Amino acid sequence: MTRGTHDALPDVRNENILIYINGDLVPRDQARISVFDSGYLVGDGVWEALRLHDGVFVFIEDHLDRLFQGAKTIALDIGMTREELHDALYQTIRANGMEDHVHARLMVTRGIKKTPSQDPRLTLSGPTIVIIAEHKVASPDTMQRGVRLLTSTIRRGSPDYLDPRLNCHSKLHEVMALVQALQAGADEALMLDIHGFVSTCNATNFFMVKRDEVWTSTGQYCMNGITRGKVITAGRQHGMGVREKNFSLTDVYDADEAFVTGTFGGLTPVTEVDGRTIGAGAPGPITQRLSGLYKQAIEQYVQASKLNQPLAH
Structure with a gap:
């Protein structure tokens, strides 16, 4: 039986979480992005994973530093300030009634393209920003x-x-x-x-x-x-x-x-x-x-x- 560093205990609460998509909070089974999204088409985006401990996102400043450095490296305009992303993360966990033992993934892609292509000039929208926060405890x-x-x-x-x-x-x-x-x-x-x-x-x-x-x-x-x-x-x-x-x-x-x-x-x-x-x-x-x-x-x-x-x- 294989194990892994991301093995987590099952938690039925994750079936009904709300997912942040560009400012909206959407039920998990309704969360969608376009098939023309840059991240889906060519893997064009940056992301961070954070832990919520006792109501606090741990080392959030370091994670946002890395996110913005990565975005600058690939010339991606996130379209939100650090403070706005900070608030979006806390908005997501508050909407889900989360306080502890939570793993959040913040993902930013270049946005929706006119047609399947690597060319960033063919992007029609602003960036796609998604936050998935789940109840997760590492397997003992x-x-x-x-x-x-x-x-x-x-x-x-x-x-x-x-x-x-x-x-x-x-x-x-x-x-x-x-x-x-x-x-x-x-x-x-x-x-x-x-x-x-x-x-x-x-x-x-x-x-x-x-x-x-x-x-x-x-x-x-x-x-x-x-x-x-x-x-x-x-x-x-x-x-x-x-x-x-x-x-x-x-x-x-x-x-x-x-x-x-x-x-x-x-x-x-x-x-x-x-x-x-x-x-x-x-x-x-x-x-x-x-x-x-x-x-x-x-x-x-x-x-x-x-x-x-x-x-x-």
Whole structure:
């Protein structure tokens, strides 16, 4: 049975959620966008995934920074200010009566085209903005048992043709890497960079522990993960040796622990890579400590946000 870092407990409330589409809140079974939308036609858009914790979207400023940077990179005018997007996110969760354990996906595409084409000049409308907020709790079984990775033959791209740090709708290479891993019986894919060093996973960022040091990639060829950055900062602030460096699969196979990071799951242990058991094949002490520090950073952010109530609500 395969597992994954996005495994969530079933929640029947998600059947009746309202979805934000260009200012309107629409029942899930009625939510539609045009077949001529740029995102559907050519993957032309940017997106963010956020967690709602105790009524607060965690690290929302970082997520909006990344969204607007991505939009500027592809010359996409979002058509809304940061404050307006901030309000739209909270409008969506209020309409759904949501307070905690919520995963929201904010998606922005270039808009509706006159005809199927890559050419942005053929866009007829303003951008399409969609927010899907769902009740989601990470599967405790996955968090306890960890995930198994397979190293994909599909490499993370070079920044000169599609910067891996760009959180865009064009994710086919990552899908292909995941399919390769699933067909081999693993849960997710580990991906190397163009030089053969370990980069990232198909949907999360990879870390390993060796002799009490925490290693992750240089960041040049991996996703610009918000959770990745928070874990690095938290570890260093608490005196842990966290290194961003090049390392190979030879290092990974000899690791004492490994884990991946992402907005939804936080830190998820990795117990196996390419059929090799990592460490004791169970969540290790440093992974557990960093997970605790990350949760602590979330709590501190939530408390600080509540002191500035107008910003959070």
